[in-house]
Structures are given as C-alpha cells and as structure tokens.
Amino acid sequence: MTEGKELTTWLDKVLTEIEGIEIRRKSSRRLRVDVAADALPALLELLRGRASYVHLSAISCVDWLDDGEFELVYHVWSYEMQSLVSAHTRIPREPGIYISVYDIYTPAAFFERDIHEMYGVFFEGSPDMSKFILTEWDGPPPMRKDFDSEAWVNDHFDWQNYNPEWLQEIIAQGGGIAVRPDEQRFSRKQ
Template identity: 45%
Template structure:
C-alpha cells in the first residue's frame, strides 16, 4: 500500500506534472499538460486506481480555459487522486477517457451538456438533461441566469400576484 508521498514520487518518475500536491491525508492533486493526461489516467488505472469517481469541469472565462478534473480512487492505497488539465475554452475539445473507463462516457456527456466541451472519440454526446437547449451552456460563467429567467418566466410573488420590474 502506497502513501501520498509514494504516489507523488511514482507520478513524478513517469511524467512531467505541472504541479504535485498533497491536499490532505488520502487526497492528492496532480496537474498535467493536456497532452499527458490520458496517458496518466491509463497509467494510474494499471497501478490500482481502478475507480473513476467522476469528471468535473471548471470554467475560467478570464483565462479562456476550462479545467477538467478526473477524480480517481484506489481501493488498495485508499487514496483519492485528482488529475487536472486545462484546455482552451474555444474550441473546448479534449480526448475521451471512455476507452479507459466506459463510465467516462456518461460524465463526458454531462460536461458537454452543461459546459459545451466536446470529447474526441465519444460519439454519444447527446443531451442528458438539457433537451433542445438553445442558449449557451448554463454552467459557463458567462451564462446570464437572470436574463434567461426573465426571458423565459413570468415572475409572481408568493401570493400569486404578477411581479413587475
């Protein structure tokens, strides 16, 4: 069973991570160049990190980037590891991880739905929740929630009266 420091040494020996960090006990974060991330995911799966908990996305519009975060867990080491990379917001394309973990297809569909990121190699990016959505993806920070709500819904106060601005 590896500890957090052993895991970071293993990653550093096989890759050139941008940043290695022990967040707290049993929780590690590693940042990669986008060109190395898929290879690092495959490597970790072969080193007991067989559980892909989820994939999340963070929007950094000021920097013109999305940050993709792959959350893995090892039942042998009892360590959570987050592998991060950044991609350009425009065009917002990254390689799929579904060949490594088939469940990645679902998480990638979710990220595509809510952020608009496309995953090369995932031919099933149809909507999960936002059927017939016509706006920019709603989890992007430049999505104007107030404008959307004002355009789509009529406000009423709690006693059922229409609200006027």
C-alpha cells in the same frame, strides 16, 4: 517506515514518470496532480494500470472565464491504497474540445456527456454527446459563467402578474415580498 508511507513514497515515484506534472499532497489519502492537457491520458493510464486507481468517481469542470479556460478535474480512487487522486488539467474555452478518456475509464462517457451538455466542452471519441437532461433546451450551455440566466429568461418568457388571493391575504397581514427581485438587482447596463 509504515506501509501507508511506503505506498505514498512509491506512488510519488511512479508519478514522476510523467513529465511536467505538479504534485500536491492534500493529506496521506488525497493527492492533487496538475498536468498538461496532452499528458493527462498518459497519467490516467499510469494511475489505472500501475497504481490501481481503477475507479473514476467523477469528472468535474470549472469555467475560468477570465483565463479563457476550462479546468477538467478527474477524480480517481484506489481501493488498494484507500486514496483519491484528483488530476487537474486546463483546456482553452474556445474551441472547448478535449479527448475522451472513455477507453481508459468507461464511466467517463457519462461525465463527459454531462460536461458537454452543461459547459459545451466536446470530447472527441466519447460514444455519446447527445443531450440527456436538457433535452428541450435551446439556449447556450447553462453552467458557463458568461451565461446570463436572468437575461435568457427575460428573452424567452413573458412575465405575468401573479397575485392570487392567498398571497394578497399574506401581504395584508404584513408578509410577502417587500422588494420585487427586478428592483433589487443592479442593472447590468449601468
């Protein structure tokens, strides 16, 4: 058996210590683990402490609007095993609260803050949930699938007819916008 195969088998065996997880091997260097929300911190502790997945490269969020859930994906890398584990868990959209893993992976604070700002998920125990990109933003979290950016813009800005001379020249030569954006879209009220 090759060393890589031995490490893969060893990791699969270690992961069975967490109950109720589903493991899908994407390749020899990529593993997807689906885990219940209450078991995710234990999985991350196990990966970091016993399996050398010491680098949290990202936490991403997917809004499953029809399911009423957010999917949080924790991407952890092992320099020793040269492999990536993506741990997937789902939480209810409402109230949209989960536990911070800052105490396991310090960089989690940045990713949690970003997800809070863009999706509205609050991470209990995270050191800072304040805005850092959308500091002047007063709207709802803009990455949620139920956020209607066009409606928000229409409610907050006045449209002005923008028709400078240079654009008029382009239109006179046959260029420019053929159909206005508001004429292209289907009305959401239909």
